[in-house]
Amino acid sequence: MNTMTEAAPVRPIEPTSYHVKEGNQGIALKIKDFKLWYGQSQALHGIDMEIQKGQVTALIGPSGCGKSTLLRSLNRMNDLIDELKIDGRIDVGDFDMYGPGVDVIALRKRMGMVFQKPNPFAMSIYDNVVYPLRVDGVTKKSILDEVCERSLRSAAIWDEVKDRLNESALGMSGGQQQRLCIARGIASDPEVLLMDEPCSALDPIATAKIEELISQLRGQYTIVIVTHNMQQAARVSDNTGFMYLGRLIEYGATDTIFTKPHKEQTHDYVTGRFG
Amino acid sequence: MANPEDSISTAAIGVSTGKPATRTGGKRVRSFTADLSAVGEPALWGFGGALAIGIILIAGFLAIIAWNGFTTFWPKPIEQVELVDGTVIAGEPTRYNTFTVGESVLARLNDAQRQEIEDNFGFANRTLYKTANFDLYGDDFTWAADFDIANVERPSGYYLFERQQWGTFVGFPASLVIGGEETAYDQGLMQREQRAARSRFADIRRLERRDIGRINHNQERARLDSRKALLQYGENDPRYLARVEVNNARIAELQNEFVEVQQRISDIRAIDSQYRVILEEVNGRTVDTNLSQIVRFYAANDVNWFQQAGIYLSRWGEFLTTEPREANTQGGVLPAIFGTVAMTMLMVVFVAPFGVITALYLREYAKQGKLVSIVRISVNNLAGVPSIVYGVFGLGFFAYTMGTTIDQLFYAERLPSPTFGTGGLLWASLTLALLTVPVVIVATEEALSAVPRSMREGSLACGASKWQTIRYVVLPKALPGIMTGMILAMARGAGEVAPLMLVGVVKLAPALPIDGFAPFIHLERSFMHLGFHIFDVGFQSRNSEAGKPMVFVTTLLLLGLIVLMNATAIYVRNRLKKKYAGSQF
Known part of the structure; x- marks a missing residue:
């Protein structure tokens, strides 16, 4: 009884097709009236949002507005928190990821995630990148090698690390570590890549590299990025959602949000009048 | 009292605020040195002093043990002491002290001596001589007060003999008996013959240990097999009778072998008794002893530094590699070293998985609530329970309850003599594992909680299950911390003695827990332990000096x-x- 396999047939892993995407059109995630409570306090008040396939969607808003909470709801990372209550649904493909009988582990394999602080594991660079495949039971060396190289190339770090794949990942610089984490996030060929303020712990040069990488990945992956940095959102994203106090105030094309927003609050925020 | 500094600061304030200097009327003097208590100097001296006292205590403790321990085996000279009353003693001066001279002693001294003692406030000095020769005098030591000593010499020719039995002998080798013929003493001859005699002694011991040990073991096995058949089939069952017949034949066969080995041993003994040395002590009394009984001998007052160093090293060698003799006061401690190490290792084998698994559940899986808090507090408190209580528990639960059950189920033929139903290596290790498990749990929990949350999340976001996350990410990261807990547990366990006395440590173990007979590792056997050895040698032996x-x-x-x-x-x-x-960047 595995509803997941029916809903999302696992594509066979073949070296040549591993990172090739099929369609770029349509909706990747559909969030419908999604509410979330931490114990008694409500963190999200009915979010409605459609995330477009193959595009970069940015979530902006002041601290504590619920943008990270929303992002972490997209791969059910919030499940780790006790006393969490949710309402509403998030559809991925044609099923509700909060519906009954959903295999959370299989779901997370379809949602790569990059965190605020680079968090490579205490393993070699190689082992870090192929970790998602290893936990999935892939042992064939040729597949692992292929995926490792492709992921590292996609994350624009292959040339820097190709000669020291067996060294500890903890010996890399912060920016390299973060790009390694991106490589790890895309190694299992996810449909969506979630990024939770991926540049906030990095210096400007490393940040520029990550932003460039995001631009390169656009089209290949559906990317949702949470950021504090409005210039970054303007630079890298196709669509932007502005959140405030647990509500999605405005969501639309990035150009619109930053040049002629419809809502007063959005205007105030993007022009720097509060936040 | 115009302070130049004050006026400067006033002027400065006046300029910057544009106000006249009314606020700083000149009373407050600005000081650029902080208050002493604010700097923390007195506290610093206190903390530093406390640390220094601690270091001095530990260093002093280690120095005393090291000094006494390292000098023990160094050969000492033998002094020949002539007392005032005409008696002569000879021995190694071991220690000196000051004592209060009693009335009865004072009464027999002359005036000059009495005056001297009075000048010393009633005290006098005395020396403890290790006169040895326990078989002749019934004591190893003699005190000699300074006022009783007429003359002290270190004459050449004195020998110290370390014997297999009866401890040391101080005196001279009078003559040798080689192959039954009495000859005059010659050092080179004696050295050669003593070495040959020692190898004969080793032969005898090997025959006794290995061959007779094996025969006894097999006879016992045959006997137990008969008894097992009796318990299994009943008295009149033909299968039982058949088995008994086979076993009895085997026992008889082994008995013949036993007689044969005994014969070989008595042959060697007969040769051995033809090689003897006659030892003479300072007062002319002699002892006739087999050369094979002499472990080591040297002319105490005639050896040079290199020979002394050789004797010193040979004594350490004997100490580390042989079995104890003379009620543990001489010889080596190999069985105790072995027992201590084996028990500690076994303890780690038990405590590591148990402690780590418990901590993993408490920290990673259990829902953090009241119940887990209570469990955690209880575990911490367990570390404070007196260790002897664990000993009582180990004896009552492991040995008497579990051990007896095991005996009834698997070793019924050996009853009523217990196999696992008494103290032994296994139960001692388990008891100590129980004693040290709180240390491991606490350390492991701390190590686990120190693994950053972001690492777990990173792993879970990759689609790893909780167990995979723990296995591949959390545990490797926490491993050094877990190892620290293991080290603390080992240190605690290896130094523990009290509970062991109840669950398997003995004064003198007849056999090591590992030997050549199947199943080779005998966890049920009692064993020796260095900690208990210290207690036994120092305070329980017939001759504690x-x-x-x-x-x-x-x-x-x-x-x-x-x-x-x-x-x-x-x-x-x-x-x-x-x-x-x-x-970490």
Whole structure:
């Protein structure tokens, strides 16, 4: 009884097709009236949002507005928190990821995630990148090698690390570590890549590299990025959602949000009048 | 009292605020040196002093043990002491002290001596001589007060003999008996013959231990097999009778072998008794002893520094590699070293999985609530329970309850003599594992909680299950911390004695827990332990003065052993740390 396999047939892993995407059109995630409570306090008040396939969607808003909470709801990372209550649904493909009988582990394999602080594991660079495949039971060396190289190339770090794949990942610089984490996030060929303020712990040069990488990945992956940095959102994203106090105030094309927003609050925020 | 500094600051304020200097009327003097209490100097001296006292205490303690331990085996000269009353004693001066002279002693002294003691406020000095020759005098030591000594010499020719039995002998070799013929003493001859005699002695011991041990073991097995058949089939069953017949034949066959070995032993003994040495002590009394009984001998006042060093090293060698003799006060401590190490290792084998699994459940899986808090507090409190209580528990639960059950189920033929139903290596290790498990749990929990949350999330976001996350990410990262807990547990366990006395440690174990008979590792056997050895040698033996130096040597060895085991563990931990080290950015 595995509803997941029916809903999302696992594509066979073949070296040549591993990172090739099929369609770029349509909706990747559909969030419908999604509410979330931490114990008694409500963190999200009915979010409605459609995330477009193959595009970069940015979530902006002041601290504590619920943008990270929303992002972490997209791969059910919030499940780790006790006393969490949710309402509403998030559809991925044609099923509700909060519906009954959903295999959370299989779901997370379809949602790569990059965190605020680079968090490579205490393993070699190689082992870090192929970790998602290893936990999935892939042992064939040729597949692992292929995926490792492709992921590292996609994350624009292959040339820097190709000669020291067996060294500890903890010996890399912060920016390299973060790009390694991106490589790890895309190694299992996810449909969506979630990024939770991926540049906030990095210096400007490393940040520029990550932003460039995001631009390169656009089209290949559906990317949702949470950021504090409005210039970054303007630079890298196709669509932007502005959140405030647990509500999605405005969501639309990035150009619109930053040049002629419809809502007063959005205007105030993007022009720097509060936040 | 115009302070120049004050006026400057006033002027400065006046300029910057544009106000006249009314606020700083000149009363407050600005000081650029902080208050003494604010700097923390008095506290610093206090803390530093406390640390210094601690270091001095530890260093002093180690220095005393090291000094006494390391000097014990160094050969000392033999003094021949002539007392005022005409008696002559000879022995090694072992220690000196000051004592209050009693009335009855004072009464027999002359005026000059009495005056001298009075000038010393009633005290006098005395020396303890290790006169040895226990078989002749019934005592190993003699006190000689300074006022009783007429003359002290260190004459050449005195020998010290260390014997297999009866302890040491101080005196001269009078003559030798070689192959039954009495000849005059010659040092070279004696050295050669003593070496040959020692190898005969080793032969006898090997025959007794290995061959007779094997025969006894097999006879016992045959006897137990008969008894097992009796318990299984009943008295009149033909299968039982058949088995008994086979076993009895085997026992008889072994008995013949036994007689044969005994014959070989008595042959060697007969040769051995033809090689003897006649020893003479200072007052002319002689002792006739087999050369094979002499473990070591040297001319105490005639050896040079290199020979002394040789004797010193040979004594350490004997100490570390042989079995004890003379009620543990002489010889080696090999069985105790073996027992200590084996027990500690076994304890780690038990405590590591148990402690780590418990901590994993408490920290990673259990829902953090009241119940887990209570469990955690209880575990912490367990570390404070007196260790003897664990000994009582180990004896009552492991040995008497579990052991007896095991005996009834698997070793019924050996009853009523217990196999596992009494103290032994297994139960002692388990008891100590129980004693040290709180240490491991606490350390492991701390190590687990120190693994950053972001790492777990990173792993879970990759689609790893909770167990995979723990297995591949959390545990490797926490491993050095877990190892630290293991090291603490080992240090605690290796130094523990009280509970062991109840669950399997003995004064003198007849056999090591590992030998050549299947199943080779005998976890049910009782064993010797260095900690208990110290207690036994120093305070339980017939001749505690003779055991005193051994206390320090054994203490030194125990400390060294614990340091060695911990250093190994720390080395392993640091290797692991290096493996997972690196900048977190």
